[in-house]
Amino acid sequence: xxxxxxxxxxxxxxxxxxxxxxxxxxxxxxxxxxxxxxxxxxxxxxxxxxxxxxxxxxxxxxxxxxxxxxxxxxxxxxxxxxxxxxxxxxxxxxxxxxxxxxxxxxxxxxxxxxxxxxxxxxxxxxxxxxxxxxxxxxxxxxxxxxxxxxxxxxxxxxxxxxxxxxxxxxxxxxxxxxxxxxxxxxxxxxxxxxxxxxxxxxxxxxxxxxxxxxxxxxxxxxxxxxxxxxxxxxxxxxxxxxxxxxxxxxxxxxxxxxxxxxxxxxxxxxxxxxxxxxxxxxxxxxxxxxxxxxxxxxxxxxxxxxxxxxxxxxxxxxxxxxxxxxxxxxxxxxxxxxxxxxxxxxxxxxxxxxxxxxxxxxxxxxxxxxxxxxxxxxxxxxxxxxxxxxxxxxxxxxxxxxxxxxxxxxxxxxxxxxxxxxxxxxxxxxxxxxxxxxxxxxxxxxxxxxxxxxxxxxxxxxxxxxxxxxxxxxxxxxxxxxxxxxxxxxxxxxxxxxxxxxxxxxxxxxxxxxxxxxxxxxxxxxxxxxxxxxxxxxxxxxxxxxxxxxxxxxxxxxxxxxxxxxxxxxxxx
Amino acid sequence: xxxxxxxxxxxxxxxxxxxxxxxxxxxxxxxxxxxxxxxxxxxxxxxxxxxxxxxxxxxxxxxxxxxxxxxxxxxxxxxxxxxxxxxxxxxxxxxxxxxxxxxxxxxxxxxxxxxxxxxxxxxxxxxxxxxxxxxxxxxxxxxxxxxxxxxxxxxxxxxxxxxxxxxxxxxxxxxxxxxxxxxxxxxxxxxxxxxxxxxxxxxxxxxxxxxxxxxxxxxxxxxxxxxxxxxxxxxxxxxxxxxxxxxxxxxxxxxxxxxxxxxxxxxxxxxxxxxxxxxxxxxxxxxxxxxxxxxxxxxxxxxxxxxxxxxxxxxxxxxxxxxxxx
Numbered sequence: 001x002x003x004x005x006x007x008x009x010x011x012x013x014x015x016x017x018x019x020x021x022x023x024x025x026x027x028x029x030x031x032x033x034x035x036x037x038x039x040x041x042x043x044x045x046x047x048x049x050x051x052x053x054x055x056x057x058x059x060x061x062x063x064x065x066x067x068x069x070x071x072x073x074x075x076x077x078x079x080x081x082x083x084x085x086x087x088x089x090x091x092x093x094x095x096x097x098x099x100x101x102x103x104x105x106x107x108x109x110x111x112x113x114x115x116x117x118x119x120x121x122x123x124x125x126x127x128x129x130x131x132x133x134x135x136x137x138x139x140x141x142x143x144x145x146x147x148x149x150x151x152x153x154x155x156x157x158x159x160x161x162x163x164x165x166x167x168x169x170x171x172x173x174x175x176x177x178x179x180x181x182x183x184x185x186x187x188x189x190x191x192x193x194x195x196x197x198x199x200x201x202x203x204x205x206x207x208x209x210x211x212x213x214x215x216x217x218x219x220x221x222x223x224x225x226x227x228x229x230x231x232x233x234x235x236x237x238x239x240x241x242x243x244x245x246x247x248x249x250x251x252x253x254x255x256x257x258x259x260x261x262x263x264x265x266x267x268x269x270x271x272x273x274x275x276x277x278x279x280x281x282x283x284x285x286x287x288x289x290x291x292x293x294x295x296x297x298x299x300x301x302x303x304x305x306x307x308x309x310x311x312x313x314x315x316x317x318x319x320x321x322x323x324x325x326x327x328x329x330x331x332x333x334x335x336x337x338x339x340x341x342x343x344x345x346x347x348x349x350x351x352x353x354x355x356x357x358x359x360x361x362x363x364x365x366x367x368x369x370x371x372x373x374x375x376x377x378x379x380x381x382x383x384x385x386x387x388x389x390x391x392x393x394x395x396x397x398x399x400x401x402x403x404x405x406x407x408x409x410x411x412x413x414x415x416x417x418x419x420x421x422x423x424x425x426x427x428x429x430x431x432x433x434x435x436x437x438x439x440x441x442x443x444x445x446x447x448x449x450x451x452x453x454x455x456x457x458x459x460x461x462x463x464x465x466x467x468x469x470x471x472x473x474x475x476x477x478x479x480x481x482x483x484x485x486x487x488x489x490x491x492x493x494x495x496x497x498x499x500x501x502x503x504x505x506x507x508x509x510x511x512x513x514x515x516x517x518x519x520x521x522x523x524x525x526x527x528x529x530x531x532x533x534x535x536x537x538x539x540x541x542x543x544x545x546x547x548x549x550x551x552x553x554x555x556x557x558x559x560x561x562x563x564x565x566x567x568x569x570x571x572x573x
Numbered sequence: 574x575x576x577x578x579x580x581x582x583x584x585x586x587x588x589x590x591x592x593x594x595x596x597x598x599x600x601x602x603x604x605x606x607x608x609x610x611x612x613x614x615x616x617x618x619x620x621x622x623x624x625x626x627x628x629x630x631x632x633x634x635x636x637x638x639x640x641x642x643x644x645x646x647x648x649x650x651x652x653x654x655x656x657x658x659x660x661x662x663x664x665x666x667x668x669x670x671x672x673x674x675x676x677x678x679x680x681x682x683x684x685x686x687x688x689x690x691x692x693x694x695x696x697x698x699x700x701x702x703x704x705x706x707x708x709x710x711x712x713x714x715x716x717x718x719x720x721x722x723x724x725x726x727x728x729x730x731x732x733x734x735x736x737x738x739x740x741x742x743x744x745x746x747x748x749x750x751x752x753x754x755x756x757x758x759x760x761x762x763x764x765x766x767x768x769x770x771x772x773x774x775x776x777x778x779x780x781x782x783x784x785x786x787x788x789x790x791x792x793x794x795x796x797x798x799x800x801x802x803x804x805x806x807x808x809x810x811x812x813x814x815x816x817x818x819x820x821x822x823x824x825x826x827x828x829x830x831x832x833x834x835x836x837x838x839x840x841x842x843x844x845x846x847x848x849x850x851x852x853x854x855x856x857x858x859x860x861x862x863x864x865x866x867x868x869x870x871x872x873x874x875x876x877x878x879x880x881x882x883x884x885x886x887x888x889x890x891x892x893x894x895x896x897x898x899x
Contacts, residue, residue, distance in 0.1 A: 028746055034745075042657060042658055042659075043658060043659050043660075045659060048659045050613055050615065124621075124622070124625050126613075126618055126622035126623070126625065126626050127613075127615055127617040127618050127622065128617070129619075129621075129622060130617055130619045130621075130622065131617065184628075184629045184631075186625065186626070186629040187629040187630065187654075190629075190659050191654050191659040191660075192659070193659070193660060206749075207749065209743070209745075209748065210668060210849065211668070211669065211672065211742065211849020212741060212742060212743050212745065212748070212849060213741075213743075213745035213748075213749075215745065215749050240749075242745045242746070242749070244741065244745055245741070245847055246740060246847055247740065247843070247844040247845055247846065247847040247853070248724075248844060248845055248847075250724055251724075251727060251739055251740050251845065251847070254727065254728065254731070254732045254739055255739050255740075257732070258732055258735075258739065260738075260739060442606065442607075443607075443612065444605070444606050444607025444608075444611060444612055444860075444862060445606035445607060447607060447611045447612065447614070448606045448607045448608075448611055449606075451611065452611065461614075463614065463616070464614075466616070467616075467617075471616075472616040475616045476616070481620075483620055484620065485610075485611075485620040485623045485624070486619075486620045487616055487619075
């Protein structure tokens with residue numbers, strides 16, 4: 001008699017069920033694009049959505065008046081019918097709308113645009129308010145025309161204010177009315193749960209099953225369908241987008257290879273490349289990012305308040321080494337604060353410290369800079385015979401020994417590139433006898449120390465997604481922004497820069513502004529409050545067997561142009 | 574009567590301990606560096622925006638006042654709104670907790686049943702090859718690095734062989750299909766559950782096997798086992814009815830506490846398998862300085878663990894007549 005053995009029976013049952021289920025094929029309509037995300041979107045409330053994943057979803061639903069051309073990055077009328085008209089007499093912009101409809105079928109009108117702007121101003125919505133606070137009055141002469149009156153000329157109005165997503169007055173006016181009556185109206189507005197956002201974009205949300213997937217379907221009222229905008233015939237030709245969440249990149253890459261998803265909408269680490277390149281039906285895209293990874297100095301205290309020391313440190317940093325060894329070649333050396341991919345504003349003719357020098361030459365040059373500035377050593381890095389030797393005991397120009405010089409970085413589990421770069425820079429600074437110590441610390445602590453307390457020598461941080469408008473150059477270094485939580489983290493104060501920055505923000509002529517922005521880049525790289533290091537390449541991978549037509553631009557292929565132009569590949573062909 | 578008094582006394586102790594935890598949690602999160610606003614690395618976020626947001630979140634209030642609101646809200650059952658999601662914390666927990674309980678509780682119950690069963694056999698066959706292999710297997714399973722095991726199982730059974738889905742709890746393709754019925758959806762969940770359940774089972778059952786084996790070996794040396802043998806009882810009866818029930822007592826403690834801790838899920842398991850449970854949320858909420866969500870999650874865990882301790886202690890008295898509460 002056979003003995004009852006529960007292990008065998010359960011194992012057999014599991015195997016049987018698995019095999020049976022493995023045979024069940026999952027249905028995937030030809031027009032359904034399946035996208036992988038690394039994390040679930042935070043919210044569908046556009047005003048709370050400060051995370052990248054929420055913005056990815058919402059950018060397919062809510063649309064702005066203007067988009068950026070994928071090649072030139074010029075403004076392209078989107079919900080607007082043409083470019084805004086500026087009247088210097090009244091300091092007013094006039095925008096005319098094209099005929100567009102919301103996803104509920106209602107017409108987009110100038111009232112919706114005015115409502116959006118007034119909502120931002122009234123509730124002082126973080127991240128948006130600074131782009132609208134200088135608008136004093138909004139008129140809607142007819143349902144297709146909006147006129148914005150500005151307190152004074154603002155260059156960013158075209159590129160930063162008119163590119164915010166427009167919301168429907170009908171959807172939001174009741175929410176706004178209730179929020180106004182609350183003790184904390186902004187909190188009330190941000191905490192409002194949006195379940196079915198009404199937008200003008202190519203897709204509309206059908207279902208969000210939290211923790212599992214989002215399902216978007218084609219918006220039948222999308223204004224762009226069949227139209228040619230910026231020389232591109234728009235669809236969308238895909239019927240659905242299903243967004244799946246993957247907790248780790250490892251599994252997302254397996255899903256891509258297996259065909260469970262058609263695109264992984266997240267930057268891929270170079271370590272996966274060899275594996276992906278061996279797959280016939282996977283294509284890897286390399287895009288420039290609008291990002292800045294940099295070393296920031298604290299100009300409020302010695303020794304980093306000395307520009308000579310900052311220039312010497314800049315000379316010692318071997319960006320080529322960081323790109324080739326730490327980023328494995330997938331990055332660009334940065335010499336200015338504006339990334340090279342932002343071609344109109346980028347100015348390459350700035351001071352390039354230590355460019356193309358070898359290790360010894362860097363040490364010699366840094367030694368010369370420091371010696372001229374009055375630094376001395378117990379054991380200098382260059383001996384009497386001119387040879388490079390281990391240095392120690394560096395002294396400041398006032399004769400005091402240099403104290404521990406700390407380089408704050410995020411921890412390796414947050415960003416290994418910045419953590420390892422910090423360690424390398426530590427070693428390079430020690431080559432000239434500086435008592436440098438790289439100190440990885442939790443990201444929140446790092447930001448609090450740098451932005452809040454201003455208690456640091458140097459830090460390595462990154463801005464992963466800078467706007468195409470260069471106004472951040474002004475924001476980062478304007479004296480007025482040197483305050484707790486302010487973006488002038490270095491405490492840089494230069495009246496010459498402030499004057500240029502203010503002029504640039506008011507220059508309505510693009511070429512005039514370009515000249516001012518170039519001059520600002522020159523000054524920053526002369527004084528080195530920040531020292532730009534690298535701009536990593538964005539690596540993205542897609543399957544090529546189901547869809548074609550991805551559009552490459554700055555910041556990758558996950559742009560509105562791709563999603564409105566992608567076409568399913570006919571299975572018959 | 575003694576038991577009632579004991580339970581009453583323990584409940585008062587639990588209430589005091591819980592209040593201490595409530596306070597310590599509040600202080601820990603306030604002492605931790607950063608705040609929910611500092612993390613927003615966006616040049617469009619001006620200092621004025623940040624101050625306004627902090628004021629709207631109530632974080633500009635003196636810490637004593639914040640604490641009073643915190644206690645008052647807790648007592649009235651208001652766990653607040655998540656800073657990160659903008660959703661009521663209770664909704665987030667209620668949404669995620671059943672997924673965690675489903676996976677982790679099932680895995681603990683299954684692994685405990687198998688661990689007790691196999692541990693009993695291993696101890697009974699001490700020194701034989703069955704015991705050796707079971708002990709080695711249990712040690713390997715117990716010490717293996719969970720994310721590594723999970724990824725290997727995913728690679729083998731989901732990617733290479735294709736028996737199971739890669740990750741997640743459900744397949745979008747099944748759930749958005751209007752023709753899919755209840756059974757198909759239920760099977761879909763079971764199908765997704767097999768790999769994470771298998772991983773957790775392998776990790777947990779080894780420890781139960783080892784505890785049971787060790788306890789059983791001690792029990793087998795007891796006088797009443799010798800007495801049973803002297804009475805001429807069958808070996809199987811001695812093993813299953815005299816030794817095993819007594820030896821299982823330490824496992825009961827372990828299972829009870831594991832069940833309690835299972836509500837916090839496992840951040841690693843949930844991350845690798847993209848299982849939408851409370852474990853991942855707990856880690857996110859701490860790293861995002863989402864105080865309301867993190868506090869509520871920890872308080873929930875504390876409450877369940879404290880009560881589970883009490884239940885295990887009471888259960889002991891029923892399982893072991895020698896134990897009396899005075």
